[in-house]
Amino acid sequence: MNAAEGIHAPRAGRNGSEAGEGKPPCGRTRDDCADDYGQHEGSIEATGGKVSATLRFDNIGKVFPGVRALDGISFDVHAGQVHGLMGENGAGKSTLLKILGGEYQPDSGRVLIDGNEVHFANAGASIAAGIAVIHQELQYVPDLTVSENLLLGRLPSTIGFVKKADAKRYVRERLKAMGVDLDPNAKLRKLSIAQRQMVEICKALMRNARVIALDEPTSSLSHRETEVLFKLVRDLRADNRALIYISHRMDEIYQLCDACTIFRDGRKVASHPTLEGVSRDTIVSEMVGREISDIYGYRPRELGEVRFSAKNIEGHPLAEPASFDVRRGEIVGFFGLVGAGRSELMHLVYGDDPKKGGELVLDGKPIKVKSAGEAIRQGIVLCPEDRKEEGIVAIASVAENINISCRRHYLKAGIFLDRKKEAETADRFIKLLKIKTPSRRQKIRFLSGGNQQKTILSRWLAEPDLKVVILDEPTRGIDVGAKHEIYNVIYQLAERGCAIVMISSELPEVLGVSDRIVVMRQGRISGELPRGAATEQSVLSLALPKSSSTAQAA
Numbered sequence: 001m002n003a004a005e006g007i008h009a010p011r012a013g014r015n016g017s018e019a020g021e022g023k024p025p026c027g028r029t030r031d032d033c034a035d036d037y038g039q040h041e042g043s044i045e046a047t048g049g050k051v052s053a054t055l056r057f058d059n060i061g062k063v064f065p066g067v068r069a070l071d072g073i074s075f076d077v078h079a080g081q082v083h084g085l086m087g088e089n090g091a092g093k094s095t096l097l098k099i100l101g102g103e104y105q106p107d108s109g110r111v112l113i114d115g116n117e118v119h120f121a122n123a124g125a126s127i128a129a130g131i132a133v134i135h136q137e138l139q140y141v142p143d144l145t146v147s148e149n150l151l152l153g154r155l156p157s158t159i160g161f162v163k164k165a166d167a168k169r170y171v172r173e174r175l176k177a178m179g180v181d182l183d184p185n186a187k188l189r190k191l192s193i194a195q196r197q198m199v200e201i202c203k204a205l206m207r208n209a210r211v212i213a214l215d216e217p218t219s220s221l222s223h224r225e226t227e228v229l230f231k232l233v234r235d236l237r238a239d240n241r242a243l244i245y246i247s248h249r250m251d252e253i254y255q256l257c258d259a260c261t262i263f264r265d266g267r268k269v270a271s272h273p274t275l276e277g278v279s280r281d282t283i284v285s286e287m288v289g290r291e292i293s294d295i296y297g298y299r300p301r302e303l304g305e306v307r308f309s310a311k312n313i314e315g316h317p318l319a320e321p322a323s324f325d326v327r328r329g330e331i332v333g334f335f336g337l338v339g340a341g342r343s344e345l346m347h348l349v350y351g352d353d354p355k356k357g358g359e360l361v362l363d364g365k366p367i368k369v370k371s372a373g374e375a376i377r378q379g380i381v382l383c384p385e386d387r388k389e390e391g392i393v394a395i396a397s398v399a400e401n402i403n404i405s406c407r408r409h410y411l412k413a414g415i416f417l418d419r420k421k422e423a424e425t426a427d428r429f430i431k432l433l434k435i436k437t438p439s440r441r442q443k444i445r446f447l448s449g450g451n452q453q454k455t456i457l458s459r460w461l462a463e464p465d466l467k468v469v470i471l472d473e474p475t476r477g478i479d480v481g482a483k484h485e486i487y488n489v490i491y492q493l494a495e496r497g498c499a500i501v502m503i504s505s506e507l508p509e510v511l512g513v514s515d516r517i518v519v520m521r522q523g524r525i526s527g528e529l530p531r532g533a534a535t536e537q538s539v540l541s542l543a544l545p546k547s548s549s550t551a552q553a554a
Contacts (some may be wrong), residue, residue: 010256012230014180033208040129042379042522046340051400052333054077054113054115055077056074056077056111057074057076058074059074060108060110060504061109062099062104065096066524068266069095069266069269071266073092073263073268075261075480078270079240079244080098080239080241080242081242082239082256082259083245083259084245084253084259084261085244085246085260086247086263086283086287087287088288089436089479089482090447090450093215093246097133097215100129100211100213101126101133101213103121103374110263111405113129113210121337127207127374130207130210131209131430134203134215135200135215138196138197140199142187142188144185144511145186146184147167149203151167151170168184168185168304173452174206178228179228181227182250182279185314185452192220192339192387194220194222196220198228205232205236206352209246211241212236212242217229217247217317218249218479220385220476221349222337222338238420245545248477248479253465257275259271259274260275260278260283262283262286262287269393278306279324284480287297289434295480295483295487295512296487297491298513299491301491301513303327303328304328305327305328306327306328306363307326307498308322308361308380308499309325310325310345310359310360311359312359313345314355315344315354315358317341317353317355318341318345318524319522319523320523320524322358322520322525323525324528327499330515330516331490331515331516332500332518333498333511333513333514333516334501334504334519334520335347335518335520336519336541338505340520340521340543341520341524342503342505344387345520346472349369350375350382350470351372351374352371352372352374362379362380378500381470382470383504391453392444392452393443395443395445396443396444397440398430398444398447399423399440399441402430402440403422403426404459405460405462405463406425407422419452429461429462430458432461433455433457433458433485433489434454435451435455435458449478449481450482453478453482454473457489461492469501470497471500471501471502473503473504473505474502475487490498515530516529516530517539519539520543521542526543527550
């Protein structure tokens with residue numbers, strides 16, 4: 001049975017009519033199901049009823065083995081307010097949202113809504129109370145369609161079936177009302193990360209939630225998609241919802257948030273009832289406990305001869321053959337709009353996707369790379385954009401994730417693994433990169449996104465034969481302090497003589513870290529600029545479609 005066809009409706013409509021244009025897919029009128037479906041619409045204009053809420057966290061504490069994740073957290077979020085939540089990765093922000101969403105229960109303290117204490121034993125209880133939490137790590141069923149993912153668990157289920165066509169029509173109307181351009185029939189597996197993120201956001205907004213929490217919602221979105229989200233957030237605020245907004249992007253906090261609370265090491269270190277008069281430097285120093293004068297900390301270095309060349313690479317979805325070189329110790333930033341083909345080009349180079357033509361040259365010698373395994377054996381590695389799906393081994397420990405690519409160097413007599421050496425390597429990089437973990441044995445899935453990313457980078461720092469490093473959005477969803485540390489890791493790799501390719505959709509990052517910038521546009525390389533000649537205007541002029549004067553960078 002198809003997932004959409006198998007969604008049950010609670011009872012027949014009072015008028016016995018079929019679902020039609022403008023009706024929910026169960027066939028009932030909005031009045032029939034306002035109570036148990038939260039007005040079905042989920043749109044800002046047609047929610048109706050009381051939705052305002054004041055949310056209070058009162059002395060919340062949460063302890064995991066070896067880690068105090070939250071310690072005495074107290075603050076309020078008012079109806080009609082967007083409350084920013086900032087802090088380094090591992091500061092406890094996402095843990096608090098998981099308590100709000102019913103995934104975790106607090107060890108101490110209380111959560112109150114409109115002055116009434118609430119207890120959420122599971123996510124379903126939180127949803128039933130009018131809470132919507134949009135997590136940074138996406139939660140979707142990859143082999144279901146957009147429509148099926150949006151309706152999964154959203155409709156009451158007792159008797160009857162929802163018709164597939166009606167469900168799709170309903171979803172299409174709701175997406176149009178929210179200004180979101182998604183094909184309801186597309187499977188999530190076929191969508192980009194940015195499109196999957198929009199599905200998650202729409203899923204939450206299609207409920208009549210009183211309290212909405214968003215954890216890094218724009219981390220994968222293009223400029224246009226971000227503007228759509230910002231409009232939705234502002235409309236929700238105008239509709240008297242209470243919103244929590246987590247972001248590491250200062251511009252977003254200042255554009256959207258009315259108030260802001262800062263976490264550090266599981267504690268609240270500051271709360272600003274208004275952001276008027278609060279400087280960015282103040283917030284950064286509150287987050288990290290120190291001043292960071294230059295987040296990029298560019299380190300000039302002597303560049304060697306050409307170490308890696310990709311010549312006339314052909315393959316889907318490139319519009320024409322692509323060529324580029326990277327010298328020893330050089331950091332080449334790749335910039336472009338969403339869909340420009342940067343990641344796709346690198347996956348062709350890395351052997352993840354089949355090339356139709358082209359040649360790779362490493363240290364002056366042609367090489368064959370038809371798979372990721374062959375690339376790694378040649379000393380070429382790729383840190384993927386989607387670390388959850390492609391980067392980490394979620395069931396393995398931090399130590400195992402650090403050592404996974406270089407275990408062959410720890411073999412005794414070619415057979416036995418030197419566990420002591422493996423442990424020493426893990427401990428060394430945990431200390432060097434300041435990975436926040438109770439021990440090297442901790443499962444990596446329990447670490448924050450920034451600490452997972454630092455673990456992945458440690459994996460390649462530990463590899464003695466590394467020659468070429470491809471980094472795809474290495475600081476996506478990472479706080480300002482962790483970004484600074486990751487840039488230092490990138491510089492260390494370059495100083496070892498590695499050839500570095502860094503894909504980033506953050507133009508200031510590309511300008512701040514790169515020795516040279518290659519720009520892609522619509523599946524082709526449109527130009528390149530040395531560090532000294534690169535400005536935001538010059539890079540964007542190469543990135544924007546020639547027919548467009550209004551397009552924006554992702």
